[in-house]
Amino acid sequence: MTNRQQAYRKGHVAEWIAALALLVKGYRIVARRYRTKLGEIDLIARRGSLIAIVEVKARPTLQEAMDAVGVTAQRRIEAAADLWLARQADYAKLSIRFDLVAVKPWRWPVHVENAFQGVNR
Numbered sequence: 001m002t003n004r005q006q007a008y009r010k011g012h013v014a015e016w017i018a019a020l021a022l023l024v025k026g027y028r029i030v031a032r033r034y035r036t037k038l039g040e041i042d043l044i045a046r047r048g049s050l051i052a053i054v055e056v057k058a059r060p061t062l063q064e065a066m067d068a069v070g071v072t073a074q075r076r077i078e079a080a081a082d083l084w085l086a087r088q089a090d091y092a093k094l095s096i097r098f099d100l101v102a103v104k105p106w107r108w109p110v111h112v113e114n115a116f117q118g119v120n121r
Contacts, residue, residue, distance in 0.1 A: 002044065005038050005055065005071060008009055008015065010058050011056070011058060011061075011089060012083055013058075014056050014057070014058035014103040015033070015043060015056045015102050017044070018043060018054065018056040018101035018103055018109050019032065019043055019045075021101060021109040021111060022045045022052070022101070023109065023110065024056070025047075025111065026047055027042060027045035027047045027052065028045065028046050028047070029044070029045055030044050030045065030051075031044040031048050032044075033041070034080060035080075036070075036079070036083045036084075037078050038060065038076060038079035038080055038083065039075075039076030039077055039078075039080035040076070040077075041053055041054070041055075041080045041081060042054055042055055042056040042082060043053060043056060043075055043101075044081075045076060045099075048108055049093050049094050049095055050094075050095050050096075050097060051085070051094050051095070051096045051097070051099050052096075052098075052099045052113075053077060053081045053096060053097070053098050053099065054099045054100070054101055055069050055073070055077060055079075055098070055099070055101075055115070056086045056099050056100075056101050057069065057102055057103070058102075058103045058104075059104065060104060060105065061101075061102075061104065062102045062104070062110050063113070064069065064098065065100060065102035065103075065104075065110075066112070066115065067104070069115065071099060074098070074116050077098065078098070081096065081098075083092065097113060097114055097116050098114065098115060098116050098117065099111060099112060099114065100112045100115035100116075
């Protein structure tokens with residue numbers, strides 16, 4: 001297995017673990033790996049009228065996970081989020097938040113609410 005395949009598999013497993021952690025906290029996962037030409041969102045979770053746009057990072061520490069989401073990545077995530085939101089019938093009633101879930105080895109995932117603010121918000 002190549003390094004790229006290993007990284008893909010590790011990311012996929014981390015997303016499943018993150019989704020489980022969010023389900024336990026009362027969120028409903030409405031989309032996984034939402035892809036557009038502008039960017040990709042790992043998870044879109046909903047609790048009531050709150051939409052959490054979630055970036056998942058598998059890293060040894062929380063700080064490394066936070067550092068892994070640079071400004072360019074944030075812009076891509078926000079652009080994809082705008083497209084997803086525009087397609088929702090109840091768009092005007094929804095509030096959006098950009099979160100991060102850090103999946104650390106042998107630890108329960110860390111959910112960071114408002115990990116970053118949308119660039120144009």
